[in-house]
Amino acid sequence: MFALLTVLALFSSTLSAPILGLSPGTENASATGTTTSLALANVESSLKRPAQFARVAFCSSASISNWTCGPPCTALGNVTFLQSGGDQGLIPLYYIAHDPTDNSIVVAHEGTDTANILSILNDVELGLVDLNVTRFPSSAGKGIQVHSGFQQTFERTADGLLAGVSKGLSDTGAKKVAVSGHSLGAAVATMTGAFLKQSVDPSVDVSLAVFGLPRGGNQAWADFLDSTVGVTYMTNQQDPIPTVPPRSLGFQHPSGEIHSFDQSQNNFTSCPGQDNEHCSTGNSVLEVNATNHDGPYFDDITFGRTRSGCT
Template sequence: MVRSILFTVLPALLASKLSVAAPIVGSRSDDNSAATTAVSNATVTSDFLQPALFSRVAYCSSSAVQSFQCGAPCQALGNVSVLQVGGNDGTVPMYFIAHDPSTNSIVVAHQGTDPNNLLSILNDAEFGLVDLNTTRFTAASGKSIQVHQGFQDTFERTADGVLAGVQSGLASTGATNVLVTGHSLGAAVATLDAMLLTENLDPSISMTTSVFGLPRVGNQAWADFVDSSLGTTLSHITNQNDPVPTVPPEFLGFVQPSQEFHITGVDSTGQATGIVACPGQDNENCSTGNSILDVSIANHLGPYFDDISFGGAACPA
């Protein structure tokens, strides 16, 4: 499994770190080395724990999620009602929509890349930038926004179902909050979902987007669009020397949005020993500054904190 991820990610990572080609249009114009600040354990628990638990469950089988009988990962979330399950674990990675009464939220959680499934890996391998679909994102019209072709294609396969499911869930439960989450490929699709929902839901609905191991989704204009639309309601959490947040590479024109939170260390019990907030886009003191000599594919899967990891092994049900 790890070898499959390695062959998918490492060539692009090497190109990103070693290329001496001139920057192309849409790439970040200058380095960001702004100082980071420590994040408290209380913030991790209040802001990141529940999204991580939902993202972990997204790796369970569709049937286990539908019945919410997936063992410890489901039990950790308590009294949650699953409203909708979609996807085929291939070209359409599994997602689910649930009501979390503890926060009065509708939650959308997307499954990430399964390295044992070639179709999922091919979604990630389509590195080309293409124009963002401004029919769906009308606020993006005229802004020269481009995104990763594979991520947009994957998003398009579930976008209508997700939007309709969230709208239905809000109406049927009276929820006033929406949380969007996911890991890896699921983080990329979740970010696109969050932008779609922000444009289409009533402004009175509180939106939160918390994702893990987010690859770069689009160009500078995309990163700016995310920053202006989601602002501090977005958190993308990266883990130590995980290379995935640094691909696709910057020299191809890809840029991460702001609001990265970087885990600097995890102890033998799976507890984070340090988490920092990383100002600006592609902060060199966080994932973007990782050395090619210290790449750890295992860090992509976890643990991140509270002994939470992602992938099929983390939710075998």
């Protein structure tokens, strides 16, 4: 883990020098906008359950399908597994579940498995390519380009995932879809969220909350996410992954960042605008801490095959 993240951080340094129900706190003016402090209770109310679902995606497919993955599954309570896909390698795992707490269909994507070289290869295909407009009809003519590896990973499971979500909505009567993921899973989740927003009935609310999000496309892609599904994403301290791929290669973050500044797990700030330089974008490359990528983010929630607590 450390080696991969350090390489990505060094690569970045050589090339470049909507919030879901969160209540505002103290506002501080800055040159590029404002940052707003957030209480832990506000963060928990909107992000705790998405984080817990994203954590489960690192567990084995068999344990998820039986909902016997240990503490990550237990923490979520009475959840019904519906479908999974992927091979936890070239095709990272995703799963679909029904959450009775708010009668929603949940989609969670597995993040990078650093023990599997095929999973890592999805991350390092850095080129920008045109977005597949057949899956995103309203994106036509907008000049949208996305990370090649992320789009390829998304395409491998998009059809089966949409079929599973559509069936889940029909079977349960749910009117909400919540999409989450961490790292590579976060990047793929942004594509899934935008795809589902364009594909399911307009009466269905699609929300997107992710963690440790790398940049996934160009300015037009960031604008498209902002105007369609909206993203809430949490970044943690000096994690280098949200700063790659670098902006100098044409990549841009969407709006919606929440940043954790220290190890207290109690000091959070909302970061208006895209790539707010007072949050993760402004991190110094001299202070990179790769372990921040896995966490903990808050409430001792960590991610990764070895750190999620899966059994």
